[in-house]
Amino acid sequence: MLKTLRGIVQEVNTAGDLKSALDIIVHRVREAMATQVCSVYLWEPESSQYVLMATEGLKQDAIGRVRMGSAQGLVGLVGVREEPINLDDAPEHSNYQYFPETGEEQFHSFLGVPIIHHRRVLGVLVVQQQDRRRFDEGEEAFLVTMSAQLAGVIIHAEATGKINELNKAEKGKPSKVKKDQQFKGSAGAPGIAIGQAVVMIRTADLDSVPSKTINDIDAEKRVFQQAVDAVRHDIRSAGEKLADQLRPEEQALFDVYLSMLDDEALGAEVNTLIDGGEWAQGALSKVIKQYEQHFSMMDDPYLRERVTDIRDMGIRLLERMQSVKIDPIEYPNDVILVGEEITPTMLAEVPKGKLQGIVSVEGSSNSHVAILARAMGIPTIMGVQGLPYAKLDGKKIIIDGYRGKVFTLFPDSLLTQYQSIVEEEKELVRELDTLKNLPCETKDHHRMKLWVNTGLMADVFRSLDRGAEGVGLYRTEVPFMIKDRFPTEKEQMHTYREQLKAFAPSPVTMRTLDIGGDKELSYFPIKEDNPFLGWRGIRITLDHPEIFLVQVRAMMKASEGLNNLRIMLPMISGTGEVEEAMRLIHRAFYEVCEEGFHVAMPEVGVMIEVPAAVYQTRELAQMVDFISVGSNDLTQYILAVDRNNARVADLYHSYHPAVLQALKKIAEDALMEDVSLSICGELAGDPIAAPILLAMGYEILSMNSASLPKVKYVVRNITYAWAQALLARVMISDSPEVIHSIIELALEEAGILSFIRPQTGIMSTKAN
Template identity: 90%
Template sequence: MLKTLRGIVQEVNSAGDLQTALDIIVRRVREAMSTQVCSVYLWEPDTHEYVLMATEGLKKSSIGRVRLSSAQGLVGLVGVREEPINLDDAPEHPNYQYFPETGEEQFHSFLGVPIIHHRRVLGVLVVQQRERRRFDEGEEAFLVTMSAQLAGVIVHAEATGKITEFNKRDSKSKLKKDQQFKGVSGAPGIAIGHAVVMIRSADLDQVPSKPANNIEAEQTLFREALEAVRRDIRMAGDKLADQLRPEEQALFDVYLNMLDDEALGAEVRSLIAGGEWAQGALSQVIRQYEQHFSVMDDPYLRERATDIRDMGIRLLEYMQSAKTAPIEYPDDAILVGEEITPTMLAEVPKGKLQGIVSVEGSSNSHVAILARAMGIPTIMGVQGLPYSRLDGKQIIIDGYRGKVFTLFSDQLLENFREIVEEEKELVRELDTLKNLPCETKDNHRIKLWVNTGLMADVFRSLDRGAEGVGLYRTEVPFMIKDRFPTEKEQMQTYREQLKAFAPSPVTMRTLDIGGDKELSYFPIKEDNPFLGWRGIRITLDHPEIFLVQVRAMMKASEGLNNLRIMLPMITGTGEVEEAMRLIHRAYYEVCEEGFHVVMPEVGVMIEVPAAVYQTRELAQMVDFISVGSNDLTQYILAVDRNNARVADLYHSYHPAVLQALKKIADDAHMESVQVSICGELAGDPIAAPILLAMGYDILSMNSASLPKVKYVVRNISYSWSQELLARVMIADSPEVIHSTIELALEDAGVLSFIRPQGGRKTS
């Protein structure tokens, strides 16, 4: 039976559309279980009915015609009970309903199992037989397993819009239905325009490995492709020069560095020299780099996999001499594709780019960083979007809520047009806040800092009124080389960051790599990298790495004295003691070399529950405490938010998370130590009142969130926020907590300035 199951699953997964998948299942299940009938009924939410969509054994003419309400018949009963129903004489059951068009009066045995995905009943899978008998446990387990496989197929069909083909058969459904897809916000704002679908002409995954006929010719081919791509990158940077600060153009330098002789280029040449043809060598190296980055826990570093793949595809396109027709860009162009890259932005004529939608990627993608700098509404990670069918169609993107509307009513379109006008007014209002202090109406002060990784982040942050850097990721210099960067190389990188923000403080996190952030030259293989050898655990085991980095940081701070050092993934006091010993050793060594530096402040990141309960002890040992809200939430709730099956359980407003955050702030202040919080929660303007009331001294966030968080703080009082905190801390549901805060902000007249509302709700 297991072999049969695997065969069916393989056939279903290769089906081109939902109808084909359903037909395969009913045919193969009937054969495997030796029954006379197998049928699939799907739930239609518009009409609140189960509809017969596929059958083997009943009359084919009944497909699409047989409909049952939510409580009608045995099928409806299976859906209501959300569990299998196994009967040896179905016609005798009080819920049995006869449909003459099916010809099913001759069948007695009935086994129906619900098709469920994430607690939602999608339909019912049924088998029937003429003779009176109960299906055995093995048969029931087999059918339950098939229903689980079918659930995934149906959900995918819903996401891609293929399931709407069934609705066309429904003569009752005449209303134009809004169709939307969910992603994550890459850059806020609303865009209404026509989709321009970007499809790459080269496929790295389809390049075979084969020996080179002429190694010298292959080296020449790669060298010429490398030069061409470098030229394209420089041209792209030049075309966007008048839309970006010079520092933001450094993103294109990151691309050039990836192609450096000490990085990708050298490895490809080495494989070619070993006898591999140029395209195969490129494919192997790119996929290896991409794999290293894609498994990283840090979302910023994980997104570098997209950049590497983009470079690889561009190189391959040149090597294959791929020719593509020129693209016609409308005046209201919205770029849509599987992976939208920075160089694609530069190809759009000035003034025509209105929005960006990318199936892959996140808010940490380089294209999202550039989009925020350019003020282009962007949505990333829109899984299941049927982007290949959108070219030339008018779409709406909601960069606030991360939604793409591919079908919509005239009323919804008008609503979004109103929001666009509101947005323009909001921008003018929020721009006036840049140079004003972040303090409440009753003069309670809180600092707004930023999380950075590139020079572009720093200068954009200063432009928006940031007062410091709460998290600078130091991993980047380590990721773009095929060896550990030298102390001098690290010092030069850190000096740029410190100097750009001086005299404001810059908090540099020490190297945070591990099983989930693998370096090509320092591989770590673990079964559970999230709970493994990572962060401070690695650097304490390798003091030679830790000492070089800390010395480089200190030397970079000479004359600036705005460095703060932060230790990641701390779980106990012993780790802090050992790290402090090494930091003081590095300080004395730097002084002995003749550098005139001051001892920087040192702090720890609280990211795991163990550290929550030792906050006071840790605070006695360091100068500041910083909460990594993303990881802390993940570890408290035991939820991997990148896992689609459980992502909806990840909620920063969960009562347990808020109680932990309150305890950390209280315990840190009991030791008179400054406490900050970084992560998505810190940049959520909805969360600002409760974090303020908890006593956090600093909120560190993405620079795009600064104006709205500041607006909220300046338009509420500290006493009001404390009253609100008292109310939410006794709530037992994250949804209730979030709704309570939103309603309070709406009553205070603040919500509309956080997020444009338009004439009607759009969600």
């Protein structure tokens, strides 16, 4: 049966369109299960009906004509229950509904399974037989497996718009327009944008390039080199067009593209294949596919996202080699770029001042385009699976970069709401700018410090512009990730010095190398079955003191004359790790002093990110100068949820009672030991959470710079006593949703909520 299943899947994957895929499935499933009927019913959202779209065994005239409501007939019952229904005599069931046009009156056995993708029922797959018998467990399992494969085919058809064409073809008439239609992705850059979709379609196809043997190797090399020269010019031009909108560190992302074309990189590999007799286009296609395969297997999300850059580079080179003529695009004044993979060079092609938003079907917040979008302040949504982007060109759409939503069809009332939000946010930015130089303290003068999380020099400038008082987390792994080897002590010292100097005399908290889990170095691979519970953070650097000592020495040397360095140890799970790390830190300090550097011993702290550390807070506090909570990892470990896993991401909730209880205990224990306490992570930058973190006793909130003004606004408009009363109400609730609602309601009653988060007024509608 497994061999049969694989054969069907392979055949379906070669189908040219959805109709062909459905026809293959009903034919091959009917054949494999030796049944008389196999049919596919697809859910049509605009009519709220299941429609017969393909069958073998029933009358073909019934296709497109047989329709059932959401709970009508056995098909509707399968959809409502979202589980298989297996009957030996279907006509006897109370939900059975007979459709004369199908000719199904002779069939008694019925097995229907739902076709589900991410909790959404897309349709129902059915087999029927004349005999009165229940299908056995093996047959049921086979059909369930087949429906899971079919779900992927349908989702792809939705994304490309093919499913709409099929619906119209089967009905013979246009479908009704929905009142609203929205799609969910992940927030790449915050903000609201309303504008006209401009769909970016690539004209060259790397996958369709055949392999060819050539004799004139020099001619093929010239073809390739001409393409390289042309693309290199295009990339430089793109970087120049965005020069006045980006800082030098962000412009350096275009250097990543250029470096791929170097003779020592992609170019060398293509020329090697040409030397072996492969024509230039075929050599390029093979090399790009090898790169894609290599990078897509990486655990680190940032490096994995480089697949998009590599493929974009390959397509641009292929377009040049094929001399593809690309018609110039007429950009309207309110452009929202939409495409399967939006790339940095596409942004540069939009005339200045016209780009309002970005929607990419593929990619994540680690994509270069998302990084650039945040730098440019362009609302962006990434990874919008199922978006029928091919049908959106020229249409007005709304994108909500806070909640990761794209609205492609909507009523006037929704448009009006979002237009109001856009105006409110413009006013909000103007108002928050006035807070930059004001202290972050409550109305009754309880002081909080607002620090930032950084990784690139570009973060520094934005942070200082927004009034940051220090750095609560400097991610030292960034310099390690952008190289193809471990950076030297001198290279690290130079990088760290820039950060320390930019913020001096304010403190800069440098986290020692935190790799493993979701962060992997290409030159130091870590392969584990469960990386989040494996070799990561302090565990790696203590096992490699040569890496740890070099890094700590570089930090200390960089702080000479500034003395604003704080060192933070990640992923601590016990006192033994702290003892060993402190021994190495003191050793590094004495070595640096012996070399003639005049530095002070920096403060040293630990990150509490795992449950074990929560229960040893007092013991850890006695050993260090400060404690910082890493809220993202702590939440993940307490709830046993990988928030990057779409299947369980909904279970990740920073306001879960268990998480808040842990945060409160840490704060109480830190206070008893009189040690400085901070928190970094998404919760620290959420203005909704600021009052309860304040009341718990957190002195420092460290966040992304964009969150600073809103958090400061909340703190300056409440009293410490008010926050303590709110915390008392929150801590007796047993539901994260209720807790979040309690805080929002309290902020709304205080007249604060609408100012810091106007988008919460948008009514939620069912996602498609």
